[in-house]
Amino acid sequence: MKIDKKKADRNLQYARRWLQRAAKDFETFKKLVPFDRNTNKPIRCSDPALATYLLQQSVEKAVKATAIASEQYSISDFKKSGHNSLLLIINFYGKINTRLNLLGLDFVTQMMNVNLSEGKIKLNEIECQMLGLPSPLTGKKINFRKDSLNESAEHINQTLEMLLMIRVSFLETIRATFAVPPQMDIKKDNFHGETNGELLPYLSKLVAESLKMQTEAKEQLQVMDEFISKLGEIGFKPKTTKIDRGDTITNYLGIWSFCAALLMLSYYTFSHEETSRYPLRQKGNLRQGKIGCDDYTDNVGIVSQLGKMGYLASLTLNDIKVELEDIALFFAVK
Numbered sequence: 001m002k003i004d005k006k007k008a009d010r011n012l013q014y015a016r017r018w019l020q021r022a023a024k025d026f027e028t029f030k031k032l033v034p035f036d037r038n039t040n041k042p043i044r045c046s047d048p049a050l051a052t053y054l055l056q057q058s059v060e061k062a063v064k065a066t067a068i069a070s071e072q073y074s075i076s077d078f079k080k081s082g083h084n085s086l087l088l089i090i091n092f093y094g095k096i097n098t099r100l101n102l103l104g105l106d107f108v109t110q111m112m113n114v115n116l117s118e119g120k121i122k123l124n125e126i127e128c129q130m131l132g133l134p135s136p137l138t139g140k141k142i143n144f145r146k147d148s149l150n151e152s153a154e155h156i157n158q159t160l161e162m163l164l165m166i167r168v169s170f171l172e173t174i175r176a177t178f179a180v181p182p183q184m185d186i187k188k189d190n191f192h193g194e195t196n197g198e199l200l201p202y203l204s205k206l207v208a209e210s211l212k213m214q215t216e217a218k219e220q221l222q223v224m225d226e227f228i229s230k231l232g233e234i235g236f237k238p239k240t241t242k243i244d245r246g247d248t249i250t251n252y253l254g255i256w257s258f259c260a261a262l263l264m265l266s267y268y269t270f271s272h273e274e275t276s277r278y279p280l281r282q283k284g285n286l287r288q289g290k291i292g293c294d295d296y297t298d299n300v301g302i303v304s305q306l307g308k309m310g311y312l313a314s315l316t317l318n319d320i321k322v323e324l325e326d327i328a329l330f331f332a333v334k
Contacts, residue, residue, distance in 0.1 A: 007071070008325075008332035015069035015324045022061035023317055026310075029054035033306045048303045049293035053276040055309060056269040060085040062317060063266055066258060067092050069324045070331040083273040085266040086144065087130045094123045096330075103333060146289030148271040153301040156268060160308050163261050167315065170252045174245065250322050257319035258327075265313060268302060 032051040045051055063085040067073045072095050073088075081088050097120050100106055106116050125135050129142045275284075275291050284291030286299060298304050 002334065003329055004332045004334050008328040011069050011071045011332070012325055012328040015065045015328065016321075018061050018065035018068050019317070019321065019324065022058045022065060025054050025058040025061065026313060026317060029058060029310060030314075033310050045303075045306060048300075048306065049276045049296035051306055052269070052272045052296060052302055055306070055313060056083075056085075056272045056276065058313060058317070059262070059265045059269045060273070062262060062320060063089050063092075065324060066262070066320070066327055069327040070095065071328075072331065084130065084270055086148075086263075086270040087127065089263055089266050090123055090127050090130065094120060094127065097123065099331065143289065144267075145271040148267055149275070149289050149291065149300070150286060151268060151301045153298075153304045156301050156305045157308065159264055159268075160305065160312055163264060163312060166260060167253065167256055170256060171249065174249050174252060250319075253319040254321075254323035254326065257316045258323045261312060261316040262320065265309070265316060268309065272302065 029051055032047060032054070033045050060083055064073075064078060067078075067088060070092070072092070078088075081091075097116050101116060121137070125137055129135055130144055132141070134141050271289075276293055276296060278292055279294045280290070280292035284295035286295070291300065296303055302309065
């Protein structure tokens with residue numbers, strides 16, 4: 001197996017154009033929703049319905065950018081799914097699940113106590129319910145759109161705080177790990193082994209001594225060895241032997257943006273694509289999931305959280321840039 005670099009680059013360039021459009025929508029959103037940098041609360045918003053719509057559009061285009069990078073979807077596919085960014089990202093996670101198995105990388109997820117088979121079943125269940133079908137497991141139906149519209153400001157705030165806390169935890173962990181020593185540079189001249197099986201124990205011992213930690217278990221080293229060998233087989237080669245703190249932060253935040261932040265932003269915004277644009281003949285009923293653009297007051301949970309939602313979206317749009325390249329490479333293996 002090897003990576004079709006031309007295919008990956010072609011898909012990446014197109015995906016970046018989608019992300020650029022997402023950024024433009026977000027720039028207009030920011031003009032409507034200036035917020036206090038300390039509290040992330042909006043200072044004023046003259047048109048919360050329009051601001052919500054622009055945020056939804058920005059998130060939707062970011063999700064489609066990740067899908068475009070994989071070349072697993074066409075524009076006609078997007079027309080079929082409409083503006084349902086939550087449905088698209090759930091479906092895309094399913095394709096990644098399948099791809100991991102196809103490339104023989106499922107042993108890595110097993111080491112992380114992640115069962116791909118169970119994950120596939122759960123993703124399929126959510127996708128069915130998103131399409132209005134009963135759960136294959138319970139037979140019950142869930143109206144995700146109505147539930148999303150009715151999310152309270154308190155619950156949205158708690159979720160956003162959790163996502164931001166996870167991001168901060170990533171940063172603090174990486175910074176602490178690289179604090180002593182400030183950087184680790186493993187040079188070829190310092191090691192004369194010929195295989196990863198020899199290199200990994202050596203590297204583990206070196207890092208552990210520097211950080212005053214215990215070395216990994218033999219089984220973990222074997223998994224790392226297999227993982228690196230497999231990546232080498234399909235063309236994922238490290239650009240340098242230097243373990244760089246900045247690159248590590250960028251990569252981890254890319255994963256955070258795609259696997260956590262973008263998913264929750266999709267859930268909170270996808271239901272507002274149409275309701276935020278048009279007025280209803282009569283006053284809306286939020287509990288029934290029927291509102292129009294005139295009904296976007298503080299009674300709608302997302303309205304009072306637009307500032308914090310915007311802050312999270314700004315981080316996500318920036319952090320996900322590196323993930324587009326990884327997705328393009330991952331799906332260009334042939």
